[in-house]
Amino acid sequence: MSVIGKTVKPFTAQAYQNGEFMEVSEENFKGQWTVLCFYPADFTFVCPTELEDLQNEYDNLKDLGAEVYSCSTDTHFTHKAWHESSEAIGKVTYPMIGDPSHTLPQNFEVLREEEGLADRGTFIIDPNGVIQVAEVHAEGIGRDASALIEKMKKAQYVYNNPGEVCPAKWEEGSETLKPSIDLVGKI
Template structure:
């Protein structure tokens, strides 16, 4: 069952951000655009490359009004230890949420039950707390965070321009479509 168009389910969790522990809930996803990036585990191999790549896009995303959250089934204490010991993870300034109870991973339908870890899932959430985009990758396939910038711009454009849609490979300022009977069979 797809989560597109569904509101993020309630949760409360501890997170690590900029040297502090903070509490996070689904309410943090309201009032702004959010990206939630699930990954299997701290102290692993593909995960730090993805999280660093996400950090490299973080300033651009913040300029677009987007907050970024990473989530694994590790605790917030493990996130801090990883942050303190890894040069790569030490660069991260966005919120790293711990999900040892698996509530968040289950809410987003990314928990691999038999392993107790999350799939590589990326979710774009609108300011109403509603999921607008989902990408799930197999464990060995890392993600490219630069693709999130265009997806966010397209999602923001569609939200701000009802009745218009963004075609494949749409870039900001590019031509959009207005679905109508006149377009049927002409594209």
């Protein structure tokens, strides 16, 4: 079952950001674009490379009007300890959500119930709290955060231009398509 086009379900969780704990809910995802990246666990191998890479693109995503959140089934206390002990994670300035209740991974359909861990899932959520992009990777396949920039631009274009769609390899400023019966079989 796909989560695309669905509104983010209610949740409340604790997060760690810049030396502080904070509460996060679905309300934080409204009124702006949101990138939510799930990962299996703190103190692992691929995860710190991904979160550091995401930090490297954080300013670019902020320039596009997006907030970034990472999330695992660890606690916010574990996120703080990891932030203080890892050079890569020590660079992270976006909120790191801890969800030992598994609510968020269940809601986004990325929970591996038998292990209590989240898959590598990346979601782009529009300002209305509706999921527009969902991508899930196997545990051994790290993500490239720079790919989020183009996906975000496409999602924003379609959101801001109802009736238009972005074809494959679309780049900002290039031609889009306006689906109609006249286009059927002509592309």
